Amino acid sequence: MSFKAFWVEKAEAGFTRQIITREEADLPEGDVLIDVQYSSLNYKDGLSATGNPGVTRQFPHTPGIDAAGVVIESAAPEFNVGDEVVVIGFDLGMGTAGGFGQRIRVPASWVVSMPDGLTPHTSMILGTAGFTAAECIQKLENNGMTPASGPVLVTGATGGVGSVAVKLLAQLGYSVAAVTGKPEREAFLTSLGAESVLSREEAAAGADKPILGECWGGVVDTVGGDILFNAVKSLNYGCSVAACGLVASPTFAANVLPFILRNVNLLGIDSVQLPLQEKAAIWQRLGSEWLMDLGALEEVLTLETLSEAIDRILAGQMVGRGVVHLQG
Numbered sequence: 001m002s003f004k005a006f007w008v009e010k011a012e013a014g015f016t017r018q019i020i021t022r023e024e025a026d027l028p029e030g031d032v033l034i035d036v037q038y039s040s041l042n043y044k045d046g047l048s049a050t051g052n053p054g055v056t057r058q059f060p061h062t063p064g065i066d067a068a069g070v071v072i073e074s075a076a077p078e079f080n081v082g083d084e085v086v087v088i089g090f091d092l093g094m095g096t097a098g099g100f101g102q103r104i105r106v107p108a109s110w111v112v113s114m115p116d117g118l119t120p121h122t123s124m125i126l127g128t129a130g131f132t133a134a135e136c137i138q139k140l141e142n143n144g145m146t147p148a149s150g151p152v153l154v155t156g157a158t159g160g161v162g163s164v165a166v167k168l169l170a171q172l173g174y175s176v177a178a179v180t181g182k183p184e185r186e187a188f189l190t191s192l193g194a195e196s197v198l199s200r201e202e203a204a205a206g207a208d209k210p211i212l213g214e215c216w217g218g219v220v221d222t223v224g225g226d227i228l229f230n231a232v233k234s235l236n237y238g239c240s241v242a243a244c245g246l247v248a249s250p251t252f253a254a255n256v257l258p259f260i261l262r263n264v265n266l267l268g269i270d271s272v273q274l275p276l277q278e279k280a281a282i283w284q285r286l287g288s289e290w291l292m293d294l295g296a297l298e299e300v301l302t303l304e305t306l307s308e309a310i311d312r313i314l315a316g317q318m319v320g321r322g323v324v325h326l327q328g
């Protein structure tokens with residue numbers, strides 16, 4: 001059967017994007033064929049669509065690291081035709097044709113049954129970005145963070161990971177400070193639950209100092225660079241930063257003082273290779289005790305509007321979550 005897919009090709013002048021018709025038979029081998037109803041746009045999809053070799057090496061290619069929909073063929077006993085499922089990470093949208101197509105075929109070991117409380121649509125308002133926000137908060141809490149630890153800083157706050165992190169932290173009773181490069185979006189951030197809003201310049205001030213005054217009971221960092229290590233330098237005693245992103249820089253200048261004087265932790269976050277059981281457990285939380293009303297975060301995208309949104313996410317201009325509606 002044929003289906004529509006976003007298609008990135010390598011040409012002499014660079015990478016081109018178009019929508020083409022593909023056949024199910026062209027998809028890779030796999031246990032589960034999924035009718036993709038929704039996908040979502042993540043920063044990494046922008047990197048894939050522009051040929052970043054750290055994400056995708058083989059072209060032509062269909063990006064889309066997220067997909068949610070219904071099983072239409074299954075060789076795996078744990079999935080039946082008609083089951084609603086969600087797939088994020090692993091090789092989806094990187095080396096394997098991804099969620100920016102109306103069909104994916106993937107190994108069963110990448111697939112999570114849709115938890116009660118979520119639907120293909122709401123799971124993709126979260127997508128990898130929202131899932132990663134939850135993963136950051138879970139790891140911070142596993143390392144001792146509570147609302148009594150102090151205010152929690154979220155960087156890249158209007159973006160996908162950042163906006164869901166602000167919303168979830170506020171819902172869990174944390175006082176949230178949001179860092180943004182979009183001062184005009186302050187009302188959006190306070191509507192999600194941020195108590196204060198800082199500029200990127202404020203968050204990066206003092207980068208030349210070895211340590212800063214104690215401010216934060218925890219940090220969700222999506223940007224890296226000076227803002228990340230400033231956050232480490234201004235943690236309250238014994239508190240932690242969860243580092244998941246690199247939109248400002250993959251590197252930062254560090255010193256050991258915060259670690260040996262303040263007993264703080266820099267925690268790494270990866271959502272891609274996280275074992276399936278742990279992924280499923282976080283999806284369960286997102287469908288139950290961590291269920292959020294995320295409607296205000298959604299920007300509706302289609303395959304036809306995706307290319308322009310890819311340019312915006314790469315320029316740091318997206319706000320909230322771009323959800324790709326693949327039906328129709």
Ligand SMILES: NC(=O)c1ccc[n+]([C@@H]2O[C@H](COP(=O)([O-])OP(=O)(O)OC[C@H]3O[C@@H](n4cnc5c(N)ncnc54)[C@H](OP(=O)(O)O)[C@@H]3O)[C@@H](O)[C@H]2O)c1
Pocket residue numbers: 041042043044128129132155156157158159160161162179180181182200222223243244245246247248269270271272313314315316317318319320
């Ligand atoms: N480790 C993992 O498994 C994992 C999973 C998901 C995402 N990530 C990473 O997390 C990061 C965020 O992903 P996303 O999907 O949330 O992207 P996004 O929607 O584009 O959000 C990123 C936000 O960062 C801010 N920003 C952009 N450029 C910046 C710069 N030069 N300096 C400081 N801030 C800047 C912007 O927010 P403001 O305008 O509000 O500042 C932007 O909206 C990416 O690096 C992504 O690869 C990692």
